[in-house]
Amino acid sequence: MLPSENGYDGIPLDQDVNGGYDEDAALRHAISLSLQDQRLSSDAQDGTENRQVSTTPLPSTGFGGLRLDRKKMEEERLARQRKRTVDDAEISCPPPRPKPAAHRSSPPSEIRGKRLATANSPHVSKSNATLPFPHGAVKRTQVAGLARGTDDITLDEILDRQNLVMAVLTSFQWDERWLLSKIDLTRTRMVLVAYANSEAQKQSMRDNVPSHRIRFCFPPMGNMGYLHSKLQLLKFESYLRIVIPTGNLVPYDWGESGELENMVFLIDLPRLGDAENIENASVDAVAETSFQTELQRFLRAQSLDENIVKSLGKYDFAETNRYRFIHTIAGVHSGPDQPWQHTGYCGLGKAIAMLGLATERPVIVDYLTSSLGSLDHSYLQAIYNACQGDTGLKEYQVRQAMPRRRKGKENRPGHQDEGSSSLTDIFRIYFPTEATVENSRGGRSAAGTICFQEKWWKSSTFPRESIRNAISTKTGVLMHSKLILVRGRDREGGAAGPAWAYVGSANLSESAWGRLVKDRVSGQVKLNCRNWECGVLVPATPSEESGAGEDGGPIGYDVFRRNIPIPMDTSAAAYGHTSPETERSRPWFFSR
Secondary structure (H helix, E strand, C coil), rough: CCCCCCCCCCCCCCCCCCCCHHHHHHHHHHHHCCCCCCCCCCCCCCCCCCCCCCCCCCCCCCCCCCCCHHHHHHHHHHCCCCCCCEEEEEEECCCCCCCHHHHHCCHHHHHHHHHHHHHHHHHHHHHHCCCCCCCCCEEEEECCCCCCCCEEHHHHHHHHCCCCCCCCCCCCCCCCHHHCCCCCCCCEEEEEECCCCCCHHHHHHHHHHCCCCCCECCCCCCCCEEEECCCCCEECCCEEEEEEECCCHHHHHHCCCEEEEEEEEEEEEEECCCHHHHHHCCCCCCCCHHHHHHHHHHHHHCCHHHHHHHHHHEEECCCHHHEEEEECCEEEEEECCCHHHHHHHHHHHHHHHHHCCCCCEEEEEECCCCCCCCCCHHHHHCCCCCCHCCCHHHHHHHHHHHCCCCCCHHHHCCCCCCHHHCCCCCCEEECEEEHHHHCCCCCCHCCHHHHCHHHHCCCCCCCHHHCCCCEECCCEECCCEEEEEECCCCCCCCEEECCEEECCCCCCHHHHHHHHEEECCCCEEEEECCEEEEEEEEECCCCCCCECCCCCCCCCCCHCCCCCCCCCCCCCCEECCCCCCCCCCCEECCCC
16 A cells, blocks of 8 residues: 555654654644545555544545556557557666767767757757747646636646656655546556555555556655655656646645645656767757756655666756756755755755845745644744745854753743744745635535644744735635745845745645754754655746836735746735634634
8 A cells, every 4th residue: 555644663643853743744634634434445544533524535545455457458558559668667768779880989978068068959949849838837736616727737737648658756645546547557657756664565565556567666764754745757758747746646636626726837858869969969068957956866865766867867957947946855964065955945045046046135935835834933034044045054053153042931921033023024924714714615624634733823932923814816725735935025226136936845844844953963064854845946037017016115926927826815914813813813723
């Protein structure tokens, strides 16, 4: 069986490595609650507790109970007489034909350099005309029962069942029957990046699928958190599609229940030319793009087959130069080469700086999240600094310089962390109120993956003043999207300043982004990350009419209009200051 987000042997589901409580365990618990009174297969691992009966059919989360008709599949495969085959562990097409010896005198390193130079060569770029998404796009998932928007897309359109050759898929939750109804296994090979809590479970998962069509990759987890990333690598005959959704491989995350929506980034990369074209291309060599470098770093860390990772080099990544692949790699990152700079919120800050979007001036951060962790103002400041292009050291150095607080001080009524007042209006967190969930199309039962714990909300250190209601622009729909919008707070010399978005799997939590701390033994900086996460940094492409209002105030949301759809009502007011609290002045708690 393929589980979604189980805990680990000997470690309580709701307790993290520091002895605190983690929002991802809350998410796991919420999912289990939403399964109450559903008709689940006997191999489902999720527990249930008393909860309002869900009207949304939630699937089992594994491949264990699925028995595929392997004989029939093989007969269909042979009947098709496919012209091409693909190696089980290879995402690219077969290697190009060898060239005559007279044309192969260059050393391997030089050939590689020339090959990289083709990222901008005419013989590659002209093929972009046939690609559906040659420059990359951010979309919203279509919601059943609502009129289709201009930015909507479906999973069927992304997978393109009739033409898909191979798929590498990652998910936090799975509905295997639904997924396989969208993929033709007689045409398509699959590699599933999944979680398993033991070697026995891994073997059981392998035994329940045809190994010549479906293989598994099990990322190393140790005593960390969860495999929460949702990356898809889709190989077609002449191009590679990279997909970074905010949702899982379950029908309700793709809008098919009509209650929930997500977002997705996708880009199509053409296959590089054959060996002759590569060697005859311009020798003005360019390094592989940062997007490609970080994507391969992430995949290697997950232990994906090296043949697949290397095969990415057979595609033209030139169009990804405008973007950055953002990831969180589960584990502890430390050492003289400072690996912590590449991942988590430190990696986010570095990527912003590399794109020339770093600024010391104030920015406005809008963070749409479907789950919230145990936040305080110090951590909010760290994320804010990263959004300005800091690699994590600024807030870390402030914490190191502060005198150690007496135990219990942070829990005294009225206490606030330093920097809280400065972030009140410029760091806005969008999370639905209880009333928003109650009045949604699916009601309470549709919010099984929207999670927050009441005890965190009641903590005196939680940044309540930053919370705003998450209301979808699609009436009555709840959002499982994870989106960060960053724009300049004011103009400087007529310039609007940086504007960009993050779309991906990372919720607003320490588990998702990590925390930079001082190692007690070595005294060196290290980044602790619990989850596997991934996303993409997308710079805004402002139109001529976008910018500040007449009063010269904050840069408007119009700066995102051309390439980043905004799913939430950005005019929603802050809530949480009313006493006593009502369903309109408190967030949705999964356990209420």
